[in-house]
Amino acid sequence: MAVIAEPAAAEVKRSSLWSRAFESRHFLGAMFMVPAIAILILFLAYPLALGFWLGMTDTKIGGVGRYIGFQNFVSLSKDSVFWLSVFNTIFYTVFASIVKFAVGLYLALLLNERLPFKSMVRAIVLLPFVVPTVLSAIAFWWIYDSQFSIISWLLIKAGLLTHYIDFLGDPWNARWSVVLANIWRGVPFVAITLLAGLQTISPSLYEAANLDGATNLQRFRHITLPMLSPIIAVVMTFSVLMTFTDFQLIYTITRGGPINATHLMATLSFQRAITGGNLGEGAAISNAMIPFLVAAILLSFFGLQRSRWQQGGRD
Amino acid sequence: MTTVDDQSVGMDYLESFPRKFLRVYLPLGLIIVFLLFPFYWMAVTTFKPDAEMYDYEKYNPFLIAHPTLEHIKKLFFDTDYPLWMWNTVIVSVSSTFISLFASVCAAYAIERLRYKGSRYVGLAIFLGYLVPPSILFIPLAAIVFQLGLFDGNLALILTYPTFLIPFCTWLLMGYFRTIPYELEECALIDGATRLQILTKITLPLSLPGVISAGIFAFTLSWNEFIYALTFISSSENKTIPVGAITELVNGDVYHWGALMAAALTGSVPVVILYSFFVEYYVSAMTGAVKE
Numbered sequence: 001m002a003v004i005a006e007p008a009a010a011e012v013k014r015s016s017l018w019s020r021a022f023e024s025r026h027f028l029g030a031m032f033m034v035p036a037i038a039i040l041i042l043f044l045a046y047p048l049a050l051g052f053w054l055g056m057t058d059t060k061i062g063g064v065g066r067y068i069g070f071q072n073f074v075s076l077s078k079d080s081v082f083w084l085s086v087f088n089t090i091f092y093t094v095f096a097s098i099v100k101f102a103v104g105l106y107l108a109l110l111l112n113e114r115l116p117f118k119s120m121v122r123a124i125v126l127l128p129f130v131v132p133t134v135l136s137a138i139a140f141w142w143i144y145d146s147q148f149s150i151i152s153w154l155l156i157k158a159g160l161l162t163h164y165i166d167f168l169g170d171p172w173n174a175r176w177s178v179v180l181a182n183i184w185r186g187v188p189f190v191a192i193t194l195l196a197g198l199q200t201i202s203p204s205l206y207e208a209a210n211l212d213g214a215t216n217l218q219r220f221r222h223i224t225l226p227m228l229s230p231i232i233a234v235v236m237t238f239s240v241l242m243t244f245t246d247f248q249l250i251y252t253i254t255r256g257g258p259i260n261a262t263h264l265m266a267t268l269s270f271q272r273a274i275t276g277g278n279l280g281e282g283a284a285i286s287n288a289m290i291p292f293l294v295a296a297i298l299l300s301f302f303g304l305q306r307s308r309w310q311q312g313g314r315d
Numbered sequence: 316m317t318t319v320d321d322q323s324v325g326m327d328y329l330e331s332f333p334r335k336f337l338r339v340y341l342p343l344g345l346i347i348v349f350l351l352f353p354f355y356w357m358a359v360t361t362f363k364p365d366a367e368m369y370d371y372e373k374y375n376p377f378l379i380a381h382p383t384l385e386h387i388k389k390l391f392f393d394t395d396y397p398l399w400m401w402n403t404v405i406v407s408v409s410s411t412f413i414s415l416f417a418s419v420c421a422a423y424a425i426e427r428l429r430y431k432g433s434r435y436v437g438l439a440i441f442l443g444y445l446v447p448p449s450i451l452f453i454p455l456a457a458i459v460f461q462l463g464l465f466d467g468n469l470a471l472i473l474t475y476p477t478f479l480i481p482f483c484t485w486l487l488m489g490y491f492r493t494i495p496y497e498l499e500e501c502a503l504i505d506g507a508t509r510l511q512i513l514t515k516i517t518l519p520l521s522l523p524g525v526i527s528a529g530i531f532a533f534t535l536s537w538n539e540f541i542y543a544l545t546f547i548s549s550s551e552n553k554t555i556p557v558g559a560i561t562e563l564v565n566g567d568v569y570h571w572g573a574l575m576a577a578a579l580t581g582s583v584p585v586v587i588l589y590s591f592f593v594e595y596y597v598s599a600m601t602g603a604v605k606e
Contacts, residue, residue, distance in 0.1 A: 029430025036421035036480050044443050044477040050454035110343045123593045128350055130589045132538040134556035135578040139353040196601030245447035248540045266449035273453045286450040297445050
């Protein structure tokens with residue numbers, strides 16, 4: 001036990017006021033919140049608001065901007081590169097998310113089987129998620145090299161190709177290449193979280209279904225999927241959110257090229273704001289992502305609500 | 316928090332090996348090869364001399380005929396890589412500790428003190444987790460510049476907690492919830508202060524949660540890219556991901572050997588840490604989603 005110093009006689013009154021304050025849950029609660037709230041207000045809430053404001057100004061790096069209303073958005077609406085980035089972002093998010101979900105769910109089902117070295121396999125599967133994205137993206141960059149791609153080499157050796165694929169030089173090749181890298185990065189997250197969901201399903205449900213003569217497919221369709229749906233909703237919202245706002249993979253592998261074919265809204269916003277110096281315009285592009293994010297967050301809330309409801313209203 | 320148990324489903328043990336091989340082991344093996352291949356390729360390229368790296372006619376690209384450390388040597392002695400590594404360590408460790416301190420206090424207050432409005436504050440903090448760095452980096456750059464923090468470690472140490480605190484707080488709230496109230500009540504009756512209760516009862520009992528949060532925060536900060544890319548300009552202040560991308564590429568000349576060496580050695584510390592605490596890591600990840 002800590003030794004509490006005797007307060008000096010003159011300070012007794014003041015310290016009793018203090019100690020009474022410290023017995024109040026509300027006061028103490030507020031004090032405990034100070035570090036977290038201070039950081040979050042200064043570096044999260046305030047920048048969020050500042051971002052809205054910047055999007056309505058013509059601020060350049062190193063200068064003070066003036067308010068120009070929705071002019072940035074008006075000029076963006078006529079900007080074909082911006083619309084291309086919106087298209088790319090949606091394309092990237094839709095295809096990567098669908099495959100991540102499908103492969104992730106399949107992998108989760110496989111990992112839920114009786115397996116030797118189960119925990120080791122799980123640990124290995126999660127590796128792409130743990131390793132810094134930029135560093136693994138560099139590996140993909142090298143795998144997609146136009147002259148020394150190992151994929152091209154393998155396909156040529158197998159007799160399926162006659163010349164090297166220009167992975168990152170052709171717009172559609174580049175789009176599919178970054179989607180594949182994103183799938184690689186995201187599958188482990190989906191798989192491990194869905195696996196955790198699978199393990200909360202009571203085996204007795206499956207036993208009962210077996211006794212009733214259900215096939216594997218029926219068990220999956222009528223037990224696994226409904227029981228898993230709340231966690232699927234949450235995981236996929238996170239996954240969509242991360243994919244939609246991705247920056248690292250694109251910046252590392254293509255920097256938005258070739259001819260803007262892989263620019264996402266995030267990378268375009270970086271290019272206009274930091275590389276190009278137009279903070280206001282870049283902020284406007286970031287702000288244009290917000291409606292999509294709000295939609296995803298609302299979905300997540302419905303998912304959470306539903307999971308609470310399925311667990312019998314437990315808080 | 317449920318631990319992962321090894322319940323297997325139904326009556327799989329009746330299945331014959333060849334059938335199970337086709338249904339489970341083969342697809343699982345293929346997926347694992349797909350997931351591990353980039354690491355293998357990273358490692359092969361790191362230890363391969365340039366002559367072999369660019370000659371697929373004479374050498375089998377999957378193997379290394381004459382392993383070499385020249386790329387690693389070049390990386391460590393001819394570039395600022397050791398400084399990047401040092402910066403990454405400093406930034407990750409500091410922001411992890413700041414975040415853990417702030418999150419423990421906040422989670423304890425929200426979950427245990429239950430002050431007025433704590434539910435709403437908890438919800439607001441959770442919402443903070445959903446604000447992606449790619450919409451914050453522009454205004455944050457302006458703030459960092461105004462505060463005079465531009466191009467220094469402190470810019471990263473202070474901004475990383477914005478995505479670490481929401482996650483850690485949320486995770487720790489879940490852990491604190493599992494500790495029985497009675498323990499705290501007894502201690503209160505015995506005259507312990509709230510601070511003593513936190514440090515002597517709540518924290519020790521939720522140590523796995525604190526470790527999970529710490530590991531997760533550390534790997535997330537080691538992984539961070541967009542803030543470091545935006546707020547840091549001089550080579551000696553960069554972190555590994557940013558340094559590798561911006562400094563190892565000279566115009567159109569890519570030093571693939573050094574790049575792969577940077578990718579490999581930059582990944583190793585987190586992988587080692589992760590492999591020691593993999594169960595904590597997994598439970599943190601799954602717990603956060605399931606909450």
